[in-house]
Amino acid sequence: MSCSCGLPSREECQELFYASSIKEFSDFQYAKMNRLKVDAYALQHPEIYMVSAKSFAAHLVGMCIAMEYHNDQHLMKALQKWLNGKMELEKPPILTYFGSITIADIMKAKSASEYERFVTDWAKCVWGAYAIYHQLAREWVRLVREFDGNRL
Ligand SMILES: [Zn+2]
Numbered sequence: 001m002s003c004s005c006g007l008p009s010r011e012e013c014q015e016l017f018y019a020s021s022i023k024e025f026s027d028f029q030y031a032k033m034n035r036l037k038v039d040a041y042a043l044q045h046p047e048i049y050m051v052s053a054k055s056f057a058a059h060l061v062g063m064c065i066a067m068e069y070h071n072d073q074h075l076m077k078a079l080q081k082w083l084n085g086k087m088e089l090e091k092p093p094i095l096t097y098f099g100s101i102t103i104a105d106i107m108k109a110k111s112a113s114e115y116e117r118f119v120t121d122w123a124k125c126v127w128g129a130y131a132i133y134h135q136l137a138r139e140w141v142r143l144v145r146e147f148d149g150n151r152l
Helices: 010-026 034-044 053-068 073-084 112-129 131-150
Strands: none
Touching: 010 034, 034 053, 034 112, 053 073, 053 112, 053 131, 073 131, 112 131
């Protein structure tokens, strides 16, 4: 069975994901790309990683913060706290096309700097595929900020 991301096999895709995680665990220069990689990977496999509205919001908003809010770490932490709370979110329909770059492409990186560039390009590509949900993502960022502000 082919994978939702476009790779010919789901098993192969899963193995590439594990391989990337092992690389990140063993090399801190790769490790800094983990968060963005996980969001990009989840967004390409929503039927596995974005089943609930909360997990959908977690990865969509995480990617939005990385792409449009300079990867603001305060906002990322606020997102986690927001997700831990109670909320009424509606999960929109999942997409069927997620861009032309997959984890197989990023695993071709031969150095940490190449890995960083590949993951960044991949993330931009996936974010582009989610264009119809950019407005929704920004709306959820607004809710995260409101939530964060109310806690002060
Ligand atoms: Zn895949």
